[in-house]
Amino acid sequence: MLPATWLPDLTTARFAYSGLQLDLLFYLLSTLEEEAAARPVELWLGGFSAAAGKKHNYSYVVAAVAALVAQPLTIRGKQEQYRSLRLFDRIRSVPGQGLLQIKLARAGIPYLLELRDVIPATSLRAFLQLSSKHTKRIYALCCRYKGKGRTPTFTVADFK
Numbered sequence: 001m002l003p004a005t006w007l008p009d010l011t012t013a014r015f016a017y018s019g020l021q022l023d024l025l026f027y028l029l030s031t032l033e034e035e036a037a038a039r040p041v042e043l044w045l046g047g048f049s050a051a052a053g054k055k056h057n058y059s060y061v062v063a064a065v066a067a068l069v070a071q072p073l074t075i076r077g078k079q080e081q082y083r084s085l086r087l088f089d090r091i092r093s094v095p096g097q098g099l100l101q102i103k104l105a106r107a108g109i110p111y112l113l114e115l116r117d118v119i120p121a122t123s124l125r126a127f128l129q130l131s132s133k134h135t136k137r138i139y140a141l142c143c144r145y146k147g148k149g150r151t152p153t154f155t156v157a158d159f160k
Contacts, residue, residue, distance in 0.1 A: 019133035020064045023052050028102070029116045030124040045098035052128045058098060065091050065100055087112060 017025065027048050028041060043065070049056045069091050072084040087108035092101040104112065130136050 017068075018064060019136055020056070020060065021068055022133070022136050023128055024048070024061070024064055024068065026119075026124050026127045027051055029112065029119065030121060030128075032112060032116050034113065040092065040101035040103045043100040043102060045100075051125070058095075062091070062093050062100065065102060069102075085111065 024043070028043065030051070031043075032041065043061075045056060045058050045061060048061070065088070069088040072086045074082050074084055085108055086105040089103040089105040091103075093099075094101065127136065127139055130139055
């Protein structure tokens, strides 16, 4: 069973991830299937670019995914203990075809599947359409308060 506190801790990745990496994570969530552990997830540059509404450079996408593979998240488990969690195991680039094959880390799959189930597909698509890293951060902050019944308000100065 997953710790109840892991989701807010995962959303803090927005500070560590670039806008492109956030797009990649949410796009992968929108295409993730239950049998993800058995085979690599295929990310076609054309499909990803169309979903995000932007034209992406293949080499930048490869570099962003490679950084995701190298960068574990820190999540809070039971009894306020923190641990590193690797979501991605390895990447294979297929140049000339615009294809990346991403092998998910076995330990991270339950977290990714739960996150996919918690975030509605319409929210995933809306997130991909946001134009900057800052709007993605604001959207993620608002989503964190969605289940609490109210969203805190800030003055513009405090918000900045």
